[in-house]
Amino acid sequence: MNPITEARAIFLQIAEQIENDILSGAHPEETQVPSTNEFAAFHRINPATAAKGVNLLVDRGILYKKRGIGMFVAEGARARIMATRREDFREQYVLPCWRKPTSSASARPRSPT
């Protein structure tokens, strides 16, 4: 488990943490994940913040709600997370490598496609 850091909104870190656990197999698809209150107590954060992180994953179709029971990992969640992360990696790390460190945008040799 990664500790909560200052760098980004906590709810994003919670969402990422749950995604990591889905990727690692700690939360297999179609199994129940802990409740928002359990996440809040474990990470020592405000329950509303934990709920925000969980709801983000519901919106992305990673988790789904079973009324009166709790949150479950959706089918195909793993594949979806991997696809999103691949895209993020390209945005954050691969594309910047194409830019010359000191040049301005116009001096970029060619656009990466």
Next chain:
Amino acid sequence: MTDDTIVQAAGLTRRFGDVLAVDDASFELQADRIYGLLGRNGAGKTTLMHLLTGQDFPSAGALEVFGHAPAENAHVLQQLCFIKESQRYPDDFRVKHVLRSAPWFFENWDADFAEQLVDDFQLPLNRRIKKVSRGQLSAVGVIVGLASRAPLTFFDEPYLGLDAVARQTFYDRLLADYAEHPRTVVLSTHLIDEVADLLEHVLVIDRGRIILDEGADELRESATTLVGARATVDAFVGARDVLHRDGIGGLTSVTVTGLTAPERREATASGIELAPVSLQQLVVHLTRSSEKEFA
């Protein structure tokens, strides 16, 4: 104002002679959230809480708590719990008397929960309240504040003398009980780093004025410290609002607010390092920069 608004203050002011302890404060508190009321010593935190709990009268401005002016209003006051930094108890009270009399004032009082908290904090029930240590006195306040389950609970520096273990116990019990019994909690504190993750919303008061009223998540991403060669950093910062500036030799570090994602990439691309700013640092920078305004 929404249906969830339980406190509404408009132009709230409290004057003591020449001193404006609370100066034209306008804000709202929503139901079932944990608020942080942050600010320096003498900034006006306690005066503001005195006003909200009807223990003092505003010099000017409008204030509604649960829809009414709080002063002398039983309907409002019975929904409040105010744990003061230095609460006084009757001289011959023992710890158990405090806990036994609490249900007279708080209709949601949970005696079992109080008992469990007494265990957690290892409080000597039979000791006279005058004889307990500073930390144990704070623990009594914390227990009353938690077990009262009042719809609006204020903790004014509740941790004085509490050791690190007891403070952690307080935060853990607060979170767990709040999750089960949502209510509005206002935490006034200097130990910002310790409570930062518990807060949903933050109010910063400085010289009586509310200088920040913002969600904790928004705040967390709002400020960034840029570190790099002075010329590069200065060129990037340009005319931005600078919260704080520091430097050594050719290196400089500048804290700014409101960087967008493309701007972050641009900064990184030009060799500037980005560092996050903790809530505590942000509050320190904010209260310092508003000081300069007056200088």
